[in-house]
Amino acid sequence: MLNILEITRRSLEGKPCLEKDYDLRIFAPRVQELVKEYDVTYDPNIVISSDDGLADSVFKAAFDLIVEIGVFNKDTERVISFTEKEVRDSINTSFDHALLGEGMEQRTLLPRKPESKEKPWIFAGAGGVTVSSENVFMKLVQNYAELIPIANAITTPCLANVGDMSIRAKSPLEIEGSIRTVVLGREALRRAGRPGLPIMNAIGTAESAIALASGLHPDFGLRKTDGYMIAQLAELKTDFDLLNRAALLQSLNVPIAGIHGPIYGGFAGGAEGTAITSTAFHIMAIMTLGASWTLCFPIHLKYTSSSTPELIWVASQYLQAVSRNTQVPALYYNYTAAGPCTEMVLYEFAAEFIGGISSGGSIETGGVARGKYTDYLTPIEPMFASEVAYASAGITRDDANEIVKRIIPRFADRVGDPPRGKTFQECCDPVTGRPSKECYEIYERVKQEVADLGVRFLY
Amino acid sequence: MSEDIAKLKEAIIEGDAEKVTQYAEAALEAGVSPLVALEKGVSEGAKHVGEQFERMEIFLTNLMLSGEAMMAALDVILPKMPKEEVPVAGRVVVGTVRGDIHEIGKNILKAMLVANGFAVTDLGCDVATSRFVEEAEKIDADIIAISALMTSTLGGQKDVIDYLQETGKRDRFIVMVGGGPTNQEWADEIGADGFAETAPEAVREAIRLIEERKG
Numbered sequence: 001m002l003n004i005l006e007i008t009r010r011s012l013e014g015k016p017c018l019e020k021d022y023d024l025r026i027f028a029p030r031v032q033e034l035v036k037e038y039d040v041t042y043d044p045n046i047v048i049s050s051d052d053g054l055a056d057s058v059f060k061a062a063f064d065l066i067v068e069i070g071v072f073n074k075d076t077e078r079v080i081s082f083t084e085k086e087v088r089d090s091i092n093t094s095f096d097h098a099l100l101g102e103g104m105e106q107r108t109l110l111p112r113k114p115e116s117k118e119k120p121w122i123f124a125g126a127g128g129v130t131v132s133s134e135n136v137f138m139k140l141v142q143n144y145a146e147l148i149p150i151a152n153a154i155t156t157p158c159l160a161n162v163g164d165m166s167i168r169a170k171s172p173l174e175i176e177g178s179i180r181t182v183v184l185g186r187e188a189l190r191r192a193g194r195p196g197l198p199i200m201n202a203i204g205t206a207e208s209a210i211a212l213a214s215g216l217h218p219d220f221g222l223r224k225t226d227g228y229m230i231a232q233l234a235e236l237k238t239d240f241d242l243l244n245r246a247a248l249l250q251s252l253n254v255p256i257a258g259i260h261g262p263i264y265g266g267f268a269g270g271a272e273g274t275a276i277t278s279t280a281f282h283i284m285a286i287m288t289l290g291a292s293w294t295l296c297f298p299i300h301l302k303y304t305s306s307s308t309p310e311l312i313w314v315a316s317q318y319l320q321a322v323s324r325n326t327q328v329p330a331l332y333y334n335y336t337a338a339g340p341c342t343e344m345v346l347y348e349f350a351a352e353f354i355g356g357i358s359s360g361g362s363i364e365t366g367g368v369a370r371g372k373y374t375d376y377l378t379p380i381e382p383m384f385a386s387e388v389a390y391a392s393a394g395i396t397r398d399d400a401n402e403i404v405k406r407i408i409p410r411f412a413d414r415v416g417d418p419p420r421g422k423t424f425q426e427c428c429d430p431v432t433g434r435p436s437k438e439c440y441e442i443y444e445r446v447k448q449e450v451a452d453l454g455v456r457f458l459y
Numbered sequence: 460m461s462e463d464i465a466k467l468k469e470a471i472i473e474g475d476a477e478k479v480t481q482y483a484e485a486a487l488e489a490g491v492s493p494l495v496a497l498e499k500g501v502s503e504g505a506k507h508v509g510e511q512f513e514r515m516e517i518f519l520t521n522l523m524l525s526g527e528a529m530m531a532a533l534d535v536i537l538p539k540m541p542k543e544e545v546p547v548a549g550r551v552v553v554g555t556v557r558g559d560i561h562e563i564g565k566n567i568l569k570a571m572l573v574a575n576g577f578a579v580t581d582l583g584c585d586v587a588t589s590r591f592v593e594e595a596e597k598i599d600a601d602i603i604a605i606s607a608l609m610t611s612t613l614g615g616q617k618d619v620i621d622y623l624q625e626t627g628k629r630d631r632f633i634v635m636v637g638g639g640p641t642n643q644e645w646a647d648e649i650g651a652d653g654f655a656e657t658a659p660e661a662v663r664e665a666i667r668l669i670e671e672r673k674g
Contacts, residue, residue, distance in 0.1 A: 024527075028520040074560070130610045130640075160610055169558040169611040177611075207611050234563060266519045266563060301567070302515055302657060304639065372640055374610070 001090050001290040004247045007080060011243070014070070014078035019237075022072045022079070023267050027235055030069055031273040034061040040317075042271035047313045047404050048355045050397035055114075055320035062279035062321065063087060066236075071284055074239040082287055091283065095292035096327035098255035100153055100225050105196030107152050109255075109293055111329040114320050114360040117394035121362035123200050123227075123331060124148045124382045125155035129367050130374045132160055134180065136424050138188045139433025143379040145192035148386050150458070153200040153227060155364055156185045160374050169207045178206040178215040186221035200227030200257075200364070209244040216252070224254050230289050232260040235267050235277055238288060246289045255292045258285020259333075264311055265301030271310040274298055278318035286328055294322075295364055297333040303415050304370045305337035307348040309408055315352065316359040316397075323360030331364050332356040337414070339369030339421020340378045341439045344411045346446040349385040351407040354455065357392035358400035368421070375423040380439045388450060391457045403453045463489055464500045467532065471504030474524025476531040483535040493539040497546070501532045505574040512571070513659040519567060526570040547578050549601040549669045552594045554582030555638075556615025561608035564638055564658070568604060571658040572665065588618040595632050601669050604661070606638040613640055617649040624650075633668045637661055 017026070034040075038057040043049070070081040082090075098109040109121045125144045131137050137157050144154055159177045160167060167177040182199070189197050199222070206212040216222055230245045232238060249256050260281035262268050268277040278296050285291035298314045299306055306315070315332050322330045334352045338344035345368050353363055365382035392400070427436050435443075451457055463486035470478035486496045508525040511517045537545060553569050555562050562584040572579050580598050582590060595603050603623075605616045616636045623629040635653040636646050646654035653668050655661035 024520055024523055158610065166614055167611045168614050169609060174611060207609060233560075239560070263519075263563065265515055269518045269520065301519065370639075372642065 001094060002086065002287060004243065004250055007243060007288050010080040011073040011076050011078060011240070014073070014076070014080050016077060017072065017079050019072065019074060019077060023235070026069050028267045028269070030065060031268055031276055034064060034276055035269070035272040037061070040272040040276065042310065042313055044309060046401055047309050047408070048316045048358060048397050048401035049313070050401070052324065055317060055324055058275050058279055058317050059321040059325040061276045062283060065276060065280045066283045066287070069236070071288060072237045074233065074237055080288065087283065087287065090286050091326050094286045094326065094328050095290070098227070098292040098329065100198040100200065100227060100255065102196035102223060102225055105194060105198070106225065109152070109329050109362070111323060111327050112360050112362060113323050115358060115394070115396050116360060119393050120357050120389050121153070121329065121331065122148070122151050122386045122390060123153045123155055123362070123364040124151040124386045125365060126157035126377055126382070127155050127333060127365055127367040127371060128158050128201055129371045129377050130160040131157040131377070131424070132375050134159065134184055136375060137184050139428065140377065140379060140424065141185055141188035142192045143433045144382060145189050145194045145197055147379050147383050150386055150390050151197065153198045154185070154189065155201040156181060156199055157377065174207060174211045175214045178211040179220050182215045182220045182222050198223070198226045201229055209241050209248070212245055213248060224252065226254070227257060227293070228254050229257045229259045229295065232258050232281055232284055234261060234263050236280060236284055243288070250290055256289050257293045257295050258282070258289045258291040259295040259297070260285070261297045261299050263299055263301050264314065271314050275314045275317040275321070278314060279321045282318070282322045282326065282328065282330060286326070291328060293329045293331060295331040295333050297335065297366070299335060303337060304335065305415060306334045306366070307336060307352055307411065308415055309412070312352055312355050312404060316355045319356055319359040319361035330361050332361045333364040334366035335370050336366060336368045337370060337418035338411070339373070339376045339419060340381055341422045341427045341442060342419045343442055343446055344414055344419060345381055345421065346384050346443065347407050347411040349381065350388050350446070350450050351404045353385055353389040354392045354395065354400050355404050357389050358395045358397050363389045373420065375425060376421060378424055378427045378435050378439055379433070380435045380443050384443055384447065387447070387457055388455065391455050395455070399454065403455065406453055407450070463491060464496065467496065467500035468504035468507070471501060471525055471528050471532065472507055474521055474528050476528045479528040479531045480535055483532045487535065487539060493536045494544060496536050501529055501536065502576055505529050505576070509571055509574040509659070522570045522574070523566065526573045529573060546576065548576035549665060550578045550598050551602040551604055551665065552580045552582060552591060552598065552600045553604040553606070554586035554591060555584035555606045555608070556612050556618070557585055557587055558615060559607050559609055559612035560584050562606070564608065565606040567658040568606070568637065568661050571662050575662050575666070577665070588615065588622050591619045592622055592626070592628060600632060601672070602633045602635055602665055604635045604637070607636070607641065608639045610640045613645065616641070616651065620650050633672060635661065635665065635668070
């Protein structure tokens, strides 16, 4: 980890470069060269590979990428460069845990290894999908905490509105929305009887650094043991608004996550380049943010979801690469194509998380229906996803590969035209927020199917 | 003649701007008419690239490099053509709304539009509402295409439409919206003319809307 002021100095004094040149003439070709140099190959027949050498090759390629091309700062149009020694030393001396939660809910987020029997960190909830009202927000968060006892942390929804006004980025509405997100989230967890649970996507509604800073005041209820995410821009980019958050959060001494969504089909190219880029982002988070955990959500350029076989392979390779070669805990977050109260969304979660957990990761339950539609979320999907992830600890990569390959055909042909599903209002009791009988029947049916494939659920 | 055109088309597909310039100049010097060079070399090459991208046989880098190569070809060919003979599918202003710095989706759309013969003015990201309109007027655009990636910046799309209506210019332009959180319901709500989930769909929608307007 380099001091944030040193990152700033390099942002201001680094090599000038046009963004277009960084994308097209520096990043993209070098990634493809590294794919060849390290012989990184995606085999469609092995979506979860148990080849440690392949995972290490992905890591070496990512290491070389960061050392050779650095990170692009969009504000200064300069490259933040690192020496090989700096990168190696930073990886070797990085944070190796994050203490999260309070009281009875306090736990330590630790790194896992491929095929580890250690239970994954379960970061459950909305994955930042927007909701239309404070009532829906409260009902969802309370039900996440009540229905997912294995949850280690909660990811809240984002508020779309403040009163009758849509939240607008960089306006007072964003400030107010950010503060309300924190206050409501904490209160919902108290009502669920789990006031110590950490909110790990604090503050979901804050898009700008000033909104984050506003919501951080202790009066509103955020704690040092909550999780604080800083986005990293595709591909291998940052800007001063994001680095400003690092400057603030490092001074507050809170656990920082670098989060990143490399694009399959974008500048990284295909599956191999996207796996290398995902891994390079993990290293970037260590170098530029002082991250104590990271979260990756590779996404398909065409479908804007992550459950295609290529992307399940990308997530698996990324998690194996970073868990075998760094000590910073890595989480995986997904975007399902299908929406709530469908079988397909549960198949997608099962395939992605069985693969991810056996590959050495932990999880944040993802955005359903591509995270695209307001109120398209219920407690059922993160509940199922959490249970699958928890049950997948200890599954070997070879077994995971066989299981995942049997799940994929149950949804793969619908990724391009997925069912949108139903809204919270259509699926959940308006007073309690509990999911409907229909949702539970789908959940029970798919859970039994997954159990029949060899996944041993705790309950 | 056909060999020069074939090489030009191939260089467009490869995204090699230097070769494109070389082959375009060679074709014109060999007596190929600028219109033929444009239609048989540049447009066919670009169309091929767009189709490959839609099938995900090539990726964004190839698409954008081909877009650059196409622009290099146009730099050679267009000065040799009377303005009225230049075939243009339509003129489009694209940009990402104020407060939003995401532009990969917008860049894909731009490349796909260029590949399909549109003249595109790219305003970049974090674009002020009034600038969309000013630039559209400046190039006499057919379409204003507005991108937003965040729920909290979607309102910027409505701002542009409101501004057009308030200034009495709404009927002059087709307005299309796109980006992560946008959908047909939103497009209808704010009075946009078109919406698409993906860049290839957006191109088809742009062609349809222009044809519809022409009657």
